[in-house]
Amino acid sequence: MSLLSVHDLRVEFATPDGIVKAVDGISFDVERGETLAIVGESGSGKSVSNLAYMGLLPKGKTKITGSVTLETDNGPVELIGMEPEDIRKIRGKDIAMIFQDPMSALHPFYSIGDQLVEAHQAHNKVEKSVSQERAIELLTLVGVADAKERLRAYPHQFSGGMRQRVMIAMALMNNPSVLIADEPTTALDVTVQAQILKLIADLQKKFKMAVILITHDLGVVAGAADRVNVMYAGKLVESASVDELYAKPKMPYTVGLLGSVPRMDRPHEDRLTAIPGQPPSLMKLSGGCAFAPRCTRKSEVPGNKCETTSPELIQISTGHYSRCHLYEGKTK
Amino acid sequence: MSGLLAYVSRRLAVTFLILLAVSFAVYLIFAFLPFDPATLTCGKNCNDPGIIEANRIRLGYDKPFYEQYWVFIVGLFAGRNYGEGAAAIHCAAPSFGYSFQQHACVTDLIGEALPVTLALAIGALVLWLILGIGLGVLSARFRGRVLDTASTIFVLIGTSLPTFLTGLMLIIFVVIKWHLLPFPAGGYSSPFEDFPGWLNTMILPWITLAFAYAALYTRFVRSQVIETSTEDYIRTARAKGLSEGLILGKHTLRAALAPIATMAGLDFAGLMGGAILTEAVFNLPGLGRLSLGAVLDYDLPIIVATTLLAAAIVVIMNLVLDLVYAFIDPRVRV
Numbered sequence: 147m148s149l150l151s152v153h154d155l156r157v158e159f160a161t162p163d164g165i166v167k168a169v170d171g172i173s174f175d176v177e178r179g180e181t182l183a184i185v186g187e188s189g190s191g192k193s194v195s196n197l198a199y200m201g202l203l204p205k206g207k208t209k210i211t212g213s214v215t216l217e218t219d220n221g222p223v224e225l226i227g228m229e230p231e232d233i234r235k236i237r238g239k240d241i242a243m244i245f246q247d248p249m250s251a252l253h254p255f256y257s258i259g260d261q262l263v264e265a266h267q268a269h270n271k272v273e274k275s276v277s278q279e280r281a282i283e284l285l286t287l288v289g290v291a292d293a294k295e296r297l298r299a300y301p302h303q304f305s306g307g308m309r310q311r312v313m314i315a316m317a318l319m320n321n322p323s324v325l326i327a328d329e330p331t332t333a334l335d336v337t338v339q340a341q342i343l344k345l346i347a348d349l350q351k352k353f354k355m356a357v358i359l360i361t362h363d364l365g366v367v368a369g370a371a372d373r374v375n376v377m378y379a380g381k382l383v384e385s386a387s388v389d390e391l392y393a394k395p396k397m398p399y400t401v402g403l404l405g406s407v408p409r410m411d412r413p414h415e416d417r418l419t420a421i422p423g424q425p426p427s428l429m430k431l432s433g434g435c436a437f438a439p440r441c442t443r444k445s446e447v448p449g450n451k452c453e454t455t456s457p458e459l460i461q462i463s464t465g466h467y468s469r470c471h472l473y474e475g476k477t478k
Numbered sequence: 479m480s481g482l483l484a485y486v487s488r489r490l491a492v493t494f495l496i497l498l499a500v501s502f503a504v505y506l507i508f509a510f511l512p513f514d515p516a517t518l519t520c521g522k523n524c525n526d527p528g529i530i531e532a533n534r535i536r537l538g539y540d541k542p543f544y545e546q547y548w549v550f551i552v553g554l555f556a557g558r559n560y561g562e563g564a565a566a567i568h569c570a571a572p573s574f575g576y577s578f579q580q581h582a583c584v585t586d587l588i589g590e591a592l593p594v595t596l597a598l599a600i601g602a603l604v605l606w607l608i609l610g611i612g613l614g615v616l617s618a619r620f621r622g623r624v625l626d627t628a629s630t631i632f633v634l635i636g637t638s639l640p641t642f643l644t645g646l647m648l649i650i651f652v653v654i655k656w657h658l659l660p661f662p663a664g665g666y667s668s669p670f671e672d673f674p675g676w677l678n679t680m681i682l683p684w685i686t687l688a689f690a691y692a693a694l695y696t697r698f699v700r701s702q703v704i705e706t707s708t709e710d711y712i713r714t715a716r717a718k719g720l721s722e723g724l725i726l727g728k729h730t731l732r733a734a735l736a737p738i739a740t741m742a743g744l745d746f747a748g749l750m751g752g753a754i755l756t757e758a759v760f761n762l763p764g765l766g767r768l769s770l771g772a773v774l775d776y777d778l779p780i781i782v783a784t785t786l787l788a789a790a791i792v793v794i795m796n797l798v799l800d801l802v803y804a805f806i807d808p809r810v811r812v
Contacts (some may be wrong), residue, residue: 252714
């Protein structure tokens, strides 16, 4: 059984203009020690899908259905529909998160020691000094020098990269089995990005965590992930191992995404190709493929099918899935 | 720590300069208002030039403006004598001058009025902070529900009603019609002599003032809490698995209430200039009533003194607020 198993997860927001299907029935599994990258544009549902089962979306006007099971020390638990107090005990303990902007993600008024200790105290009934020891241990582990002294420092006294290291230390305080990294390097300098990604990879090996890496940066994905889920308009449109995806992308959207990434091994006369058009409004989705209005290959599918029928996720080869009419009937 | 000390002394020096400038501006009242202070000293129907001229010399109004101002400043530090011999009047330092209408040193008059206004302002502040923060947090927490709507109505009433109306209605209903409180004895008694009597005198003025301010604070706290709860660091706190109580009580409130400290400090300083309407309605002998009386009687030395005092409180409060803010927010620490 997988460590984290997401099945037919749907997230709908009620807005004054109608219902927005932010996540429209996605399913995936994450195994222990594996890094799953979730790639997509803003509004594709990549963040929302993970915030949803963590219970971090605003209540009231949000409807979450489907099933997300997590393997814990006490056996498998279903996260969807869990009582707030029960999901709170999972958050930060079994599943930890780090976010995009480490400046705004740390509380500016409290010392980092305070914030680290608090994360430990929330799930362990131990003396504060024990939590403090744990904080020093983890700060050292993520590469903060003089950890004991730095506990008293405030977030604004750290650089961006150091702050993200503090965030990572905070996420690991309770030895989580899953780490969700939501655009962890987007707000950082390119040189620091690489350091942070390497740090996450090292810690993942050390603690045997599963990492869910949410990003729009395919450069980040190439070096860090084992498997990639590509999302578009709330749906999973392609899923494959990272090597397979980069070598043989199938869905035209994935092809377009890869074409828009600058690469060292490409002739420098080549221009980057942009995907024409804009992502669709999630409120005005037609019955057809959500990508059809921007797709350059829809004419290859007979009978205007792309505009009228939403394609299913089909297996192209072992472990490679794609949601595109082009490949129907060509599966192995 | 030495950095803090240097900072405070620098700020105190600036404060002193500001107050000097304010005092000069205020003292211009003597020079440019179309009243002759010496004529005013001998009452409304006084036409005896002899008395007027004698008073003019006695009070120093015969000297040129800049010299009067200098004497005033010196008097602040060294005290001041009016007249000579047996009839001489001594006002001890810090002397703000001599009220020729009330026949008393202005400093003594202020000394009597200040505790009243202080008691009024502190009591009201405590009340409106409890009410405003409590209601604000609750209506943010239960946004869009009955409690929130009820507090919106409270805010509307609180901000619309002028304090003199609230005050009079409280007296009419609470004291006269419903007999919930005994009729307060006139004037003001010190809490150290008659605590229940003092409480009885102050409770309605506190409620009157607090009602108006609490309404504003409720609105402000509500929007602050709502805004803060969308911050990334609140999401982090939630992602860490902290309890909702800790998230609200520690993470949200600290950030949301920081600007409220500034607001409360300035409003408090403003009230220390005298809550004129409230003091008038409840017949409290505070700074507001002292200023009001002085304005009506053209009692210039009192006007100068209360204006200067109000300015001083605002300027010093600003310094205190900056220090408090540094304590709340580590980013502004020197």
